[in-house]
Amino acid sequence: MIGSLQNWFIPLEANHTRMFAVLFCAALAVQLIVHWRAQAQFFQTQPARLYGPPPRLMGLWQLPTLSYRWFLVSGFGLLIGLLGAITGAATRLFLLLALISSVFYFCQILPLSWIQRKTNLLPLVLLILLAAPASAKPLDSPTPPWPLFLTKLCLAQMYLSAGLQKLRRGGLAWGKGETLQAYLIDHYLWGDTKAAWRLAHCPRVCRVLSIGTLIFELTFWAALLQPGWTMIYAVMGLLFHLGASASMRIHYLKYLAPVYLVFVTDAAFHFLRLWNL
């Protein structure tokens, strides 16, 4: 473990942090633009009337309920920050703008189905990239990979915590499959999702999926220690979220996909070399 931690600070031959920053900011900007209108319309429904006010930042500072104008301003600030960070000019200044804007923007529309906790990692990743000097350095400069390890750790915590809460509240009984069946039917009763209805009628499949879910969530962190397992877990994660999306309309990948790009920096460099860029 200590040997692995030392690897966080040993420079790699290329700047994977900068590569991830570009990929992440580009992907997040695209998602923001694609969902801009729907998110603005959701804001106008005044979700605070049903869900209460925005949360406290770090449990301490009550985030304000913005007017529509300031909500749009925070959204534009986020978009400009992301696009500016891609250009390479004043990168960390733009990342700071994106970070602050993301906090004010997403907290206004947290109850939206594809936001909720699905955007929790975004300000964390922006904070990590902001704190990393490598974010502003050229792609060919050797820089330590600790920002990527820390991002992967945040992802691992998401899954590990989800798994631990299941064990804490339900014990190993959660893996029997009945709970998953009940959640699927719950979703069917709400939203008439046929896939959920069909899956809920397969107790053995639900049992396998429940056990698989627990194993995946509780062991994702192992990918940090065994680089050879990283892509396996990344693919498992994508399949996991695609399944949840298809069966229960839980669209985690809309805003988690940009974070998942932390696993493809090697491929991105390979692509650049292929095209002699």
Add this chain to the structure above:
Amino acid sequence: MFLTSLFIIAIVVQLAVVTFHGRDIWPFSHYPMFSGLKTRAEVEIYRVALETADGELHWWRSRFYRYPERVGRDWQQAEFLGRRSPALTLLERRRLLAEVIRLLQLEEGDVSRYSALYIVRRTAAWRMGVWVVNDRLVATHKGLKAGGSVGRSDR
């Protein structure tokens, strides 16, 4: 290097705190979704149905599909609390109905085409290898008016 290490430690500690204490400190979260143990004996929700002027009945489907779910869960909570405090429950129900009408008006522009709003208690139970769904009307509200006001309500 020292500041970087401090930063990393701060993030790691915060992640550990929310994970092992089981609480959210936004944006850090312990991600408790779907962690509750559920039984196949009975799954219960409350859902809003709408009746048009020509007698057609359909579920309320908001384009922001969590809204019907939220209203239903709050209604379920109100039903539970109703055993101790009927007055508060009545206020809560009227608030939820007003919110439904408000959201309907925002999304569809006109609620006059609806003559009534129903609260349906939907249950599902696992019986001999099949899920059996049962719907029971628990409340009727006639006379939807623009502006979020609630017309006559029957239980």
